[in-house]
Amino acid sequence: xxxxxARKAKIPYCLFREDYKKHIHRLxxxxxxxxxxxxxxxxxxxxxxxxxxxxxxxxEMENKALSRLISDWLNTLPKEDRIxxxxxxxxxxxxxxxxxxxxxxxxxxxxxxYRLRSNLKDFLEKxxxxx
Amino acid sequence: xKNKKIFNAISDIDDELIEEAKEIKKSKYRTKKxxxxxxxxxxxxxxxxxxxxxxxxxxxxxxxxxxxPKAYAFDDYDSMxxxxxxxxxxxxxIKSINNFAYKTGSLILKEGEGNKNxxxxxxxxALALATTGAESETEMELLDLLGMPDSKTLSTESGNxxxxxxxDNKIGKLKIANSIWLGNEINGEPVTFKDGFIENATKxxxxxxxxxxxxxxxxxxxxxxxxxxxxxxxxxxxxxxxSEQILSIINTVYFHDQWINRFDKDKTLEDTFYLLDGKxxxxxxxxxxxxxxxxxxxxxxxxxxxxxxxxGQMIFILPHQGVSPYELLSSPDExxxxxxxxxxxxxxxxxxIPKFSFDxxxxxxxxxxxxxxxxAFNPNADFTCITDNMAYISNIQQETYISIDEEGVEASAxxxxxxxxxxxxEGRAEMILNRPFIYGIIAPNGNxxxxxxxxxxxx
Numbered sequence: 001x002x003x004x005x006a007r008k009a010k011i012p013y014c015l016f017r018e019d020y021k022k023h024i025h026r027l028x029x030x031x032x033x034x035x036x037x038x039x040x041x042x043x044x045x046x047x048x049x050x051x052x053x054x055x056x057x058x059x060e061m062e063n064k065a066l067s068r069l070i071s072d073w074l075n076t077l078p079k080e081d082r083i084x085x086x087x088x089x090x091x092x093x094x095x096x097x098x099x100x101x102x103x104x105x106x107x108x109x110x111x112x113x114y115r116l117r118s119n120l121k122d123f124l125e126k127x128x129x130x131x
Numbered sequence: 132x133k134n135k136k137i138f139n140a141i142s143d144i145d146d147e148l149i150e151e152a153k154e155i156k157k158s159k160y161r162t163k164k165x166x167x168x169x170x171x172x173x174x175x176x177x178x179x180x181x182x183x184x185x186x187x188x189x190x191x192x193x194x195x196x197x198x199x200p201k202a203y204a205f206d207d208y209d210s211m212x213x214x215x216x217x218x219x220x221x222x223x224x225i226k227s228i229n230n231f232a233y234k235t236g237s238l239i240l241k242e243g244e245g246n247k248n249x250x251x252x253x254x255x256x257a258l259a260l261a262t263t264g265a266e267s268e269t270e271m272e273l274l275d276l277l278g279m280p281d282s283k284t285l286s287t288e289s290g291n292x293x294x295x296x297x298x299d300n301k302i303g304k305l306k307i308a309n310s311i312w313l314g315n316e317i318n319g320e321p322v323t324f325k326d327g328f329i330e331n332a333t334k335x336x337x338x339x340x341x342x343x344x345x346x347x348x349x350x351x352x353x354x355x356x357x358x359x360x361x362x363x364x365x366x367x368x369x370x371x372x373x374s375e376q377i378l379s380i381i382n383t384v385y386f387h388d389q390w391i392n393r394f395d396k397d398k399t400l401e402d403t404f405y406l407l408d409g410k411x412x413x414x415x416x417x418x419x420x421x422x423x424x425x426x427x428x429x430x431x432x433x434x435x436x437x438x439x440x441x442x443g444q445m446i447f448i449l450p451h452q453g454v455s456p457y458e459l460l461s462s463p464d465e466x467x468x469x470x471x472x473x474x475x476x477x478x479x480x481x482x483x484i485p486k487f488s489f490d491x492x493x494x495x496x497x498x499x500x501x502x503x504x505x506x507a508f509n510p511n512a513d514f515t516c517i518t519d520n521m522a523y524i525s526n527i528q529q530e531t532y533i534s535i536d537e538e539g540v541e542a543s544a545x546x547x548x549x550x551x552x553x554x555x556x557e558g559r560a561e562m563i564l565n566r567p568f569i570y571g572i573i574a575p576n577g578n579x580x581x582x583x584x585x586x587x588x589x590x
Contacts, residue, residue, distance in 0.1 A: 047134040047141075066140035074148050086152035089141045 043089065049117035052125040066129065073123045077116070084109075085116050151208060197337045199306075202299035205441050218291035225577050227278030228292075231255050232579040233463035233470075234276075238498045240569075240582065241460040244407075246489045246590050248533040248583040250384050252574075254495065256307055257382040259289050260336045261507070261524065264328045264517035269506040276502055282516075290335030296574055303388035303441040305574065308361040309338035312354060314345045314377040322377055328517050338380075346374040358383055365532045377522055386572065386580060391438035394419050394484075394537035404485060404588050405566045407455065414588040415486045416565070417537050424480040426560035427473035432459060434473065435480050435562050442575030445535075446470065447484070449568045456567045456584055466582070470571055478558030485564060488534030489590050491583075495527040533583065 074082045080102070087093045093101075099109040203210035232251030239249050255277065262273040263282050270282060279285040298305040311332055313324055332338035339357075343350040351370035359367040361383040372379070394417040404412045426435035431454045436446040448469045450456050459469050496508060506512050512523035567586040571579050 044134045044138055047137045050137050051133045063136065063140050063143065066136070067143035070137075070140055071145040071148060074144065079151075082148065083152045086144070086148050089138070090144065090149055091152065 043092065046113070046117060047089065049114065050120045050124065052121055052129050069124065069127055069129065070120070073120055076123075077119075081112075081116055084113065088113060147212070150212070153206075153208060197333060197339045199299075199337060200294045200297045202297065205298070205300045205302040211442075215295055218294040220288055220292045220295055220576065224279070224288045224292065228252065228255050228578050229467075230278055230463070231276065232582060233466040234502060235495075235498065236579075236582045237460055237463050237466050238501060239493055239495070240584050241457055245587055246487075246491065246583070246585050247493075248489065248491045248531045248581055249493065250529065250531060250581050252578055252580045253307070253382050253384045254527075254529060256289065256293075256309065256336065257380055257527070258499075259285050260309055260311075260332055260338060260380055260382070261514075263331055263336075264325075264514050265507065266513040266515050267506075269513040272504050272506055276499070276504060286331055286335040292576075292578075293335070293337055295576060296578070298441050300441070303439070304363075304385060305388075305441070305443075305580070306361065306383075306385045307337070308383045308385070309336045310354075310357055310381045311338050311340045312343050312345075312350070312379040312381065313340065315342045316344070322518060322520055324378075324518050325516055343372075345372040345376040345379075348372075354379065354381060357381065361385060362532070363387075366530055368530055376525070377520060378517065384580065388439040388441050388443060389538055391440055392419065392421065394482075396537050399486065399537060402483070403565060406587055407567055412588045416483045417486055419482050421480045421482070423477055425475050425477055426480055426558070426562075427475050428560060429469075429473045432469055433560055433562065434469065435482075435560055436573075437482070439572075443580070444573050446571045446573060447562055447564060447568055448570065449562055449564055449566075452566075456569050456586070459569060460584065469569065470579070476558045476560070478560065481559075481561045481563065483561075483563045483565065484535070485585070485588060486536050487585060487588065488532070489585075491529075491531045491533075493529045495529060496524075499527065531581070533581065 074085060077085070084098060084102070087098055088095070095110055095113065096106050099106040102109070104112075200214075203214070228251070232255075235251055235254060236249060240247050258273060259277060259279075262270060262277060262279075263286055265273055265282075274281065274285065277285065279288070293307060296305055296307065309332070311329070314322055316322055329340050332340065341353070341357075343353070348371075351372045354370040354372070355368055358370075358381060362385045365385070366383070398418040399415050400418065401413055402416050404414050406412065424435065426433060430451075432448050432450050434446060434448045436444045438444050448456075448459065450459055459465055500508060507514075507524045510521065510523050514522045564585075567584065570581075570583050570585065572581040574580050
């Protein structure tokens with residue numbers, strides 16, 4: 001039986017992680033899921049801080065290219081900041097959970113997260129990204 | 132909305148970043164020392180000479196002792212990543228090993244009745260080690276079956292894969308152990324083995340070498356002791372050697388791990404298991420429901436998996452009512468289909484799994500002959516990279532043991548607190564394993580360590 005390389009690579013090689021990724025994003029579309037993930041709306045509103053303000057002559061950036069840029073930006077961060085950002089916006093951890101995990105008060109962590117979002121915004125602006 | 136666009140872009144960031152971030156929660160999780168899944172195997176390849184009458188005056192002497200790779204904690208993702216980077220394994224190697232698993236698995240599991248637990252990875256390693264000692268047609272046949280271009284690549288890839296897969300921490304263990312047992316003389320004349328073979332076996336296959344007298348019954352005892360030590364006492368076979376042997380390759384795989392979401396012992400209840408012949412058996416079933424998990428429902432089976440703490444998973448394939456598990460094992464393509472094909476869905480998965488443990492024993496010579504290995508079993512076999520004496524493989528056998536129970540971690544850094552009952556399920560699957568089913572244990576890199584069929588609780 002001929003099976004495409006991509007398909008073989010995905011199952012069972014990455015089956016578990018792919019399941020999880022889809023699962024999180026489906027959850028965030030449900031009300032209970034949003035509640036579980038400390039407020040999908042809240043997550044989204046926080047991410048408004050990252051939206052670059054300037055317009056450029058370039059057209060809208062494709063999602064894939066934007067993901068690439070965000071990955072590049074994450075790789076410039078200190079490890080702890082990088083993990084915090086991914087835990088908050090990929091895994092959907094609450095600020096309270098994260099603060100407790102790294103031994104910080106939630107308000108201090110919230111400030112740190114705000115600085116990270118601003119940093120991402122600056123980075124995207126520097127890259128002349130338009131959304 | 133622009134923020135959604137950012138959100139969507141974040142969802143597709145590099146997998147390495149996601150992997151790295153798994154570790155932040157590790158300190159919050161409690162672990163248990165009791166095993167969730169245990170499996171071990173021993174595989175013996177005996178290579179014989181055509182000359183008889185060995186003297187019985189030798190003793191067992193180790194020639195080369197193996198230093199195993201450094202073990203790291205189950206949640207030490209930095210070390211795990213480093214080991215992976217320093218020991219790259221080609222995608223084609225993983226694919227070749229799984230193709231080998233499907234070819235051999237079908238032949239071994241489709242025949243006869245009863246529970247069977249087979250380790251394709253173990254057989255692959257033992258044959259790979261033998262291949263590095265083979266030349267000409269003998270080597271070519273073995274390389275063809277193993278799906279590798281040459282012995283050098285086979286050795287390098289085997290070494291890298293070994294280091295990637297090796298696990299030994301407080302949660303679990305995956306240890307492949309190899310040993311070479313060399314006869315020291317024939318009719319008073321010393322048997323000479325090639326240094327290159329021994330060196331390569333030690334470097335890439337982590338094989339310990341012993342110099343023995345196969346006519347001495349103590350040799351069999353020593354081999355049995357080595358097997359017991361390397362399988363944590365789960366296997367202690369009685370090995371009988373004979374004076375015609377010049378070399379035995381023994382391979383063991385010992386594996387244990389814990390479920391990411393352990394089963395609640397209070398929910399383990401006795402119920403009925405329905406055998407293929409219409410008989411019934413009353414046995415204990417472990418029960419749990421996952422709020423949202425992946426599964427695949429196909430025309431003739433349902434498949435879902437349970438995560439293991441060290442990154443692997445155990446896949447269960449439940450044939451639909453009226454479908455024989457042997458039909459699903461009838462060819463390599465079928466095995467590949469049930470393990471890899473099908474549309475994945477998500478939702479509530481209701482699990483009901485028998486607690487089980489059993490032994491299996493396979494004589495593999497005829498199966499390998501059927502798969503094109505002819506020369507290695509022929510008295511004219513060419514194993515001149517091992518010895519200049521005439522030698523051929525006289526037997527290949529594998530013994531395995533598997534046991535699964537409720538234990539596992541209560542929660543893990545990966546998924547569990549988020550999975551269980553956290554959302555309105557969109558789909559639903561019932562993995563009620565109260566009739567014969569198929570399973571596989573898969574390493575974090577995707578390689579099949581074990582494939583098995585469970586048909587009869589009475590065994």
